[in-house]
């Protein structure tokens with residue numbers, strides 16, 4: 001099977017697993033007595049989604065490695081492409097029954113790998129309906145995911161030219177002065193839409209235009225989000241939709257990946273808003 005067919009199988013498999021992940025949320029809203037490699041508490045739902053995705057994705061002929069936010073090392077699955085997952089992005093939203101997602105990256109290289117090695121990226125959004133966004137070279141396509149995991153193509157996604165929304169993570173007193181100055185400008189022009197799951201917040205930016213950031217913090221100079229599982233796939237999708245991504249000084253796709261669980265500041269959205277961010281903050 002050529003790499004292109006393997007990517008197709010990966011995307012079909014993620015879609016087929018999505019309704020199972022969604023059904024598995026029920027009854028898994030409690031925290032385990034465990035931390036993930038980033039030192040964060042894990043919900044039973046994080047663990048369950050990770051196990052499901054690992055099982056299904058490593059079963060594909062042509063997938064050689066699986067890694068996720070929820071496990072320390074890389075699972076060896078033989079020869080082939082490397083798949084990364086954030087099995088549940090925004091899982092602290094499960095308790096208040098709010099939006100969450102699954103983020104997937106496909107790399108043609110051993111992990112950790114930089115953005116230039118990415119061949120496709122996708123996310124599933126568990127909102128009022130289940131949708132999936134897939135980017136593999138061209139403009140991203142949004143799909144509706146049915147209850148049996150089949151996909152119906154909805155639209156090609158390009159960022160609207162007139163942005164309207166913003167959402168920024170982290171506690172405001174923990175923001176650096178340069179980022180706070182940028183926010184001061186942006187909030188005069190756009191309206192706040194922050195839901196606490198990057199995937200939901202980024203999808204609002206893809207829909208309405210604007211900017212999402214989880215910036216460098218005083219207490220955490222590399223921010224919160226993970227480059228491999230979150231930053232690179234989301235940067236790739238937003239850039240494919242005509243927008244831009246940045247760690248504060250360069251595209252997220254240009255950041256070197258030295259550790260599997262390394263963190264990075266994440267800023268994505270309309271190019272003009274990301275350019276202005278880069279001109280305002282120092283990194």
Ligand SMILES: O=P(O)(O)OC[C@H]1O[C@](O)(COP(=O)(O)O)[C@@H](O)[C@@H]1O
Pocket residue numbers: 040069086088089090091092169170196197198199214224225
């Ligand atoms: O609770 P905070 O600090 O606002 O963090 C929210 C951010 O953390 C995340 O939940 C991190 O992702 P995980 O849920 O996959 O750990 C993002 O989705 C979100 O943008």
Ligand SMILES: [Mg+2]
Pocket residue numbers: 086088089090198230
């Ligand atoms: Mg996440």
Ligand SMILES: [Mg+2]
Pocket residue numbers: 046069086087088089090091
């Ligand atoms: Mg997660």
